[in-house]
Amino acid sequence: MKIRVSRNGPYIVTGSVPLMVMEISHDDEGDCRSWQKVREYPLQEQYTLCRCGHSKNKPFCDGTHAKVHFDGTETAGDEPYLENPTVIRGPELELADYKGLCAHARFCLRAGGIWSLTGRSDIPDARDTAIDEACNCPSGRLVLRDRKTGETLEPVLERSIAVIEDPARGEHGPLWVRGGIPVESADKRPYTVRNRVTLCGCGRSRNKPFCAGDHIGH
Template sequence: MNHQIAIADGGPYLVSGGVPITSKAPIMSEHGEPLTWKTTTADAAEIKGRVALCRCGASDNKPYCDGSHARVEWDGTDNAPDGAYDERAKSYGGEGFEVFDDRPICVHAGFCGNRVTNVWKMAAKADDSRIRAEAMSMVERCPSGALTYAVDGETNEPDLPSEVAVIPDGPLWVSGGIEVTRADGSTLENRNRVTLCRCGQSGSKPLCDGSHKEAGFTG
């Protein structure tokens, strides 16, 4: 069966094809900086033929839908940024190494910087292999794919499993190029990693834009 996600008009994400549903949480440093991801259900991924995942943010059975979208007021309007990632993303860096950044789909996961530096500063100094390696690691941990990088003009993506991971108090991290069909029947740009809003507040629905933090979303 093909892994697919269909967005119900005014309703949940309908996940089909036996997609593993896992949970990924950041491992933090003593300074409160995210270092890497931990899959908390690696050996017990829930795999069902079809599941409905909450999109409105009001379900009492998160991440699963309990029908709350029909009882609460929420705006499920599709406001995803126009065009493709390659058309929107800004380039940083120079010859041999570039970092690309698409702000409207940033979820503010925090892997792009620390108390010393960030990927935008490192992109300009990537002729140093140590700096380049650290920048690559930071970019590859970006769940939304807002950040990507290219080496000698060729984009390189991390090898990610085909799954839907629930980020605690945050979005759904969809990886492995799973097809996402919007409520109007069109398909979202197919990418190796995207994050889907589950607080109901994003201005880039169905994509997450980090609004869950300001909204105080939990679940």
Template sequence: MKSRIYRFESEDIVVSWDYVRCIHVEACIRALPAVFDRYRKPWIDPTLASADDVAAACEACPTGALHYVRLDGGATEQTPDRNTITVSEDGPLFIRGDLAISSEDGTAILKDTRAALCRCGQSRNKPLCDGSHREVEFTAEGALAQAALERGDGDTPEKGPLTIRVSDPGPLIIRGSAELAGEGGNACCHVRVGALCCCGKSKNKPFCDGSHAASGGTDG
């Protein structure tokens, strides 16, 4: 997995930005435009707001491209009480929680509280999204179809780790308790074990239906 990290400091906080993981959702800009300004160099200036506000804006980043270290003894980012998987329209899977992503042989890839996972099959930084869905004009609903809702077990999500194993070729294998929801709070369900499509071809998105086998791999 690729990364290119830049750091921006004030007396109270250090912000780290991973250029490779950033897909320009701009949640940080909407949250705190004085600090995050893409037309300015450097585009992040944490001296222009309180450390608490800067930290909150970093945590708004759904891809995990933004993180921070407090120098003032302030609160650090906490692991969410529950794991959530949000299916975005024409885009990636946004995941929050106690995340551990590994390769098929069990090698650790990423441990984080936030990540955006490719589901178009074209990312050059799999399993993470790199924005390629825009280049290839990937289209997929940001809502859960009835067939997907029926895959849930109906229980309330529990606190605990969510492991995601990358199979090649094949889907993302998830294990753990998570709420699966469509973008904008569309109907959701609770899943414990599942195979999520990352080739972009499944007819039962966000779940895998084996279409990657017919296409010869995960790439679209």
């Protein structure tokens, strides 16, 4: 399985990667709580996904990027934001916050926010909520480590791609790449393989090919 970024064009997905649509579910207080799969596309060995945001056949590419002269220049470079995350050390959990990866899915804001919860991680409810919030973060911005065991607390994810939708806010989010699928630049340079990555699908990201939350408000 592999995803290749084409120059000023779509993502080329090979290796029979499952593709689905996942919606963010909210609780009665309006907080993001869980993911719900609402659609699964027929499995294909190869397909292309829209990167410019203008396809009339989303999530698939329909060639519109050429008509709108889409500038898909990749700006993520050597991914410097992965080198020095902000680290918050609580009594039982340690949070690594890779701010440059934020896709604004907002799972991290419940119950005072994951940053506060990490600081109170000796309280069982706070610890459990922090872990739940980190594991629901689709971009991998928020990564928790158990300070006692040294274990990184990552969710187990099927190797797949999910189109993120937030119907409650009317937002169409990025492409959630799950399970450590390699992503390769148009110059055939591999990006860091991570368990969860969000790729820009609106064409506006300041950190192409990755989502930087620039779909919010559009």
